[in-house]
Amino acid sequence: MINDFEQAGNCNSNLYFDNAATSWPKPEAVYKAPEIQMRQGCGNPGRSGHTRTLEADRLVYRAREAVAGLFRVADPSRIIFALNATDALNIALKGCLGKGDHVLYTSMEHNSVLRPLGTLRRDGVITTTLIPCSETGFPDLDFLEEAYRADTRLLVINHASNVTGTIAPLQKMIQSAHRRGVMVLLDAAQTAGTIEIDTGALELDLLAFTGHKGLLGPTGTGGLYVKKGLNLKPLREGGTGSQSEIDLHPESMPERLEAGTLNNAGLAGLIEGLAFIEQTGIAAIREHEVEIRAYLYQQLQAISGIRLYGPADPGSASCIVSFTLDNTDCGEIGYILENNYGILCRTGLHCAPLAHKAIHTFPTGTVRLSPGYFTTRADIDYLTGALRDIAKLAAG
Ligand SMILES: Cc1ncc(COP(=O)(O)O)c(C=O)c1O
Known part of the structure; x- marks a missing residue:
């Protein structure tokens, strides 16, 4: 091959x-770390007690800490790993929306938002309102102000468009949603690693990121930040290596939203991408x-x-x-x-x-x-x- x-x-x-599709080149260490991880550190995190497993555990924790540091999240357990931004967006949307919810979203959204919303709408679970955008890609904030309803649960914001690059007026949109008690999901696929995002200062509820674009990591990495107190329904259930005696999926984070073996090799590369970003600034x-x-x-x-x-x-x-x-x-x-x-x-x-x-x-x-x-x-x-x-x- x-x-x-x-x-x-x-x-x-x-x-x-x-680079908006996937970043290249990567820092040299990003190429090397997955190979080293697979050759020398290959264990299944949380699944046994031997040395390699413990090392793999530490690797996943370091990756979680590094992502938490980037997004200024105090508790790394609020970061969960997924396959990519699409996977994270699906986990967020399907995990927080229920029958009768109304969702606001903008014209600049990627199909990784449009399609899950489309399926939920087609199946009669949610209703939606599209916030139109200008010719240069900026959402119509006056329209947004009028679009909230009593049943509005979520506003989805595309941080930066993958077509025009347009950066959404994030703070104004989040404040507008929070004034009505509406949650915000930020699609940071195009901005994580290249534009500062402080989840605490912004009071974000959910943030989906991908590892292989601005974070300079390998494909097959990405994840979701979930604000403390927000309990999403898991999209997948299964092995977590913890509480194996119970027949329902554990409720504690991060296991709640991470079933199955994680992409350790990819996360090893992601750690190096994040280290490069930290060193460079x-x-x-x-x-x-x-x-x-x-x-x-x-x-x-x-x-x-x-x-x-x-x-x-x-x-x-x-x-x-x-x-x-x-x-x-x-x-x-x-x-x-x-x-x-x-x-x-x-x-x-x-x-x-x-x-x-x-x-x-x-x-x-x-x-x-x-x-x-x-x-x-x-x-x-x-x-x-x-x-x-x-x-x-x-x-x-
Ligand atoms: C704005 C936006 N959202 C979501 C995605 C999906 O990212 P991924 O390919 O990591 O699933 C992309 C990818 O191009 C994107 O540009």
């Missing part, structure tokens, strides 16, 4: 502009991403035929720029970028169809460029040079 990849890929020579990561997005936006703006979506102000967006080129199919641009220039990006709807309706790019979508902490100005010069060639050809 590794040989196939090396032969087919020459992956290292590609210029990567798809989120402020420094954010500063680089703001600077690089501003440069990219400015370079693209100068190319005739290119239309940009999302906020012009880099301080109001994560490190994403979406664009279309007049009279040119987005998929074709992606194809040419990869095949003629070795540049990787994402084209189409990016699993967020309502966001494209808001910015008027449905159903054809956009070309999404998502640089990351390791992207340089020289990378952007090469990319924009390629796009200038493509735009010239398209203009005939």
Whole structure:
């Protein structure tokens, strides 16, 4: 498999502009830690009393502590691990919503929110109201103020759009929900690790994160923060290694929401991603991403035929720029970028169809460029040079 990849890929020579899908490159230690864990520390946490198990236990605890530290959560047991943000969002939505609940959500949500909500709505469990967003992706706060009902239980907020990068006015939205006693679930898939999130100061109820994007960890990692006092119904039940004598799933956290063997190898990598973020500092990561997005936006703006979506102000967006080129199919641009220039990006709807309706790019979508902490100005010069060639050809 590794040989196939090396032969087919020459992956290292590609210029990567798809960090919103999954981040690359990772810090060197992230590649190494899973292998070390599997070779030397391979035990099943909580399942026996031997050395390897205890080591695996400690590893999981360190991962929990590191995530708790990042999100300023005092009690690490309120962090549970899941497969990814999608899994965490499903655990949150299906665990907190019940018959008759009303849910508010925005046009910028990803399918990992839209689809579980759609199923709950179709099955007659919940009703929902969509908060429309502007052409640059900002939720209509006046509409939100009027949308609450007596049965509203939850407001779902997309922290930063994976289509436009637009950062939601988090504090205002949370305060608005809490004034009515409505819980808030934050989808931080695009911001964890790159934008500061203080769950305590924000008084967040639920926060879903993924490990393989801004946290720089391996795929197959992610999780959910659950505020103290909030008891979600478990989506999965089974072995936890604790209270094996009882025939119902344990109620204590984190076991309550974690059934089955955890992804220790992935968590070993995630710890290293988090360590890199701590050493570098989120402020420094954010500063680089703001600077690089501003440069990219400015370079693209100068190319005739290119239309940009999302906020012009880099301080109001994560490190994403979406664009279309007049009279040119987005998929074709992606194809040419990869095949003629070795540049990787994402084209189409990016699993967020309502966001494209808001910015008027449905159903054809956009070309999404998502640089990351390791992207340089020289990378952007090469990319924009390629796009200038493509735009010239398209203009005939
Ligand atoms: C805003 C948003 N939410 C959720 C997800 C799902 O993340 P994951 O692929 O880790 O399940 C993504 C992934 O692109 C996303 O961008």
